[in-house]
Amino acid sequence: MMKFEESSSEDNIIVLPKAVAANIKMVCSTMLTHHEEQIALCRKLEEIADELPEISDTQMCLRLARQIHPMIRSAHDYEEKTLFPMLMTIENLDDSLKSTVERLRYEHWEDESFADEVADALIRFVTDKASSNAETLAYMLRGFFEGLRRHIAFEREHIVPLLCKRKVAH
Numbered sequence: 159m160m161k162f163e164e165s166s167s168e169d170n171i172i173v174l175p176k177a178v179a180a181n182i183k184m185v186c187s188t189m190l191t192h193h194e195e196q197i198a199l200c201r202k203l204e205e206i207a208d209e210l211p212e213i214s215d216t217q218m219c220l221r222l223a224r225q226i227h228p229m230i231r232s233a234h235d236y237e238e239k240t241l242f243p244m245l246m247t248i249e250n251l252d253d254s255l256k257s258t259v260e261r262l263r264y265e266h267w268e269d270e271s272f273a274d275e276v277a278d279a280l281i282r283f284v285t286d287k288a289s290s291n292a293e294t295l296a297y298m299l300r301g302f303f304e305g306l307r308r309h310i311a312f313e314r315e316h317i318v319p320l321l322c323k324r325k326v327a328h
Contacts, residue, residue: 185240186322192233193310199229200303206280207299211292216284223280227273230306234266244321258316265309269302276302 202222206213213219242259279298283290 182321185244186318188236189318195229196306196310200307203299203303207296210296219280219284223277226277230270230273272302
């Protein structure tokens with residue numbers, strides 16, 4: 159688990175307003191919880207992709223299909239309404255962080271659109287296997303969960319440490 163610290167070293171430290179810094183632990187904790195839920199989703203989708211063309215538990219597959227978009231949307235909504243505004247309060251915010259936040263917003267739109275397509279394809283495969291292509295579905299699932307894993311890895315390597323290692327403005 160990520161350690162939260164107020165460091166005295168000036169290396170790699172961001173300065174946050176006191177009111178914002180008070181919520182950092184909760185924000186980092188919530189983000190990491192969302193990451194864990196999405197990683198579990200990726201594992202399940204990978205298991206399905208590996209099973210294709212057969213799916214042993216079609217009901218689980220349908221439940222999962224219905225959970226994909228709400229789970230992804232909830233995590234993204236939290237980031238966009240809580241995390242991103244918090245990042246924008248960083249003193250002397252540089253342009254690269256601004257462009258990173260903007261890129262993450264676009265990735266959210268793409269991931270949510272892809273989540274809808276994956277959910278529809280899973281439901282279609284379970285309910286109308288004859289007109290579905292297992293190879294195409296497996297490829298689609300892999301594309302989705304690999305992209306989601308990369309997004310999470312970036313946030314864990316760059317965004318979470320940026321927030322969790324902070325200095326409060328006085």
